Amino acid sequence: MTMRTTRKRSWAEPFKIKVVEPIKMTTREHRQRCIEEAGFNTFLLRSEDVYIDLLTDSGTSAMSDNQWAGMMLGDEAYAGSKNFYNLYDAVHKHYGYEYLVPTHQGRGAEHILSQIMIRSGDVVPGNMYFTTTKLHQELAGGRFLDVIVDEAHDPENESPFKGNIDLGKLQRCIDEYGAERIPYVSFEGNVNMAGGQPVSMQNFRDVYALCQKHGIRVMLDATRMVENAYFIKTREPGYEDKTIPEILREICSYSDGATMSAKKDHLVNIGGWLALNDRELFEQAQNMVVVYEGLHTYGGMAGRDMEAVARGIVEAVQYDHIRARIGQVEYLGQRLIDESIPIVRPVGSHAVFLDAKRFLPHLPQDEFPAQTLAAELYVESGVRAMERGIVSAGRNPETGDHNRPALELVRLTLPRRVYTQAHMDVTAETILEVWDRRAQITGLEMVFEPKYLRFFQARFVRK
């Protein structure tokens, strides 16, 4: 429902709270000990030692009473569970794809897509990278090539669609490598690593047209595509009167398939899928899923999990839901902007990203400013955030050196339907406390580095 009144109406949540989960307040000394034991990596903290957990929006949503009711209707048959068909119907209706392969979560879908489509020596252009997506492309023998617009790398640039693909860069990639070496364009909605920045409908349309001309497929990362649809509705001329489901269907019509981490938009704690329009590709994917995930009618999810996803999709595309979800992120972002804290602008959909380069300008990138800042926030008040900078970017597989991304960020990620406005206020106050003592903060040294996705398990000590 869109109401046009002259006075601004707040984004208050379209739900009330029926069940609560107590959280623990801890002392500064306790948190100091915890972060040292965790090697200054917030992924290695125990969640019971965390007060406000803004590590991720992945699998951390509060489910609705309707989703919980659906959990009781799980059909746990090994084959042909009715919940699979409910899931298929919801995906088909809202995303429009013909074929569906369920997976345990997003990376399960990325693994299968990469293995069936990428050959050794291929190049996969994409709009910035996501950690697991890029790794699966590399493990399949491909090389990821960033073709996002330049503005995405500038945290202060206020363009409304910083997730867009630069058509010139994509064309040059096609000219240089040839369409036959490009199995697909990997196109993420609401680009996570850029700060939750959306893609415009015009760009989805243009990229698809260019790819069609060259016989290249377009595969979406639809993980936060509902959030992207909201930004199209509120920022792109011509879409203000379209519904979220209409916009979502149009986005997907400019693609050949999608991978999905249902743990985000779909308001569940586990789940994912790969959807395709091409029957031959689908048959290959369906064959692979039984090797790595589970039978093709459950793919690593229980029947009840599939039911929760099916019902979550219907809730996710409600305008009032998505407005309140993004409204809460904007509320936190605006509080920080009002205090002149350096954050990525415009505020993204799922998180507020602190710009650690401007927050801790005295720390060189090789001393991990974002990793350091995330640890300091935790010590300050038990707020858990995560690094999205040099640690997340990993190493160049050819040279072995660190990748040094332009963006060195700390992500304060908001779980859906979980925290209140007062939690947002405490989070903002925490950041201000750390801001006031920023000059005294010293950097970190990495003392343990795993080979894959190092940010999850790397350990650090104070310099």
Ligand code: F0G
């Ligand atoms: N694509 C995007 C854009 C993601 O953000 C994620 C996960 C995945 C794919 C992989 O999905 O976790 O279900 O296997 N992002 C989480 C995060 C981990 O915290 O941003 P998954």
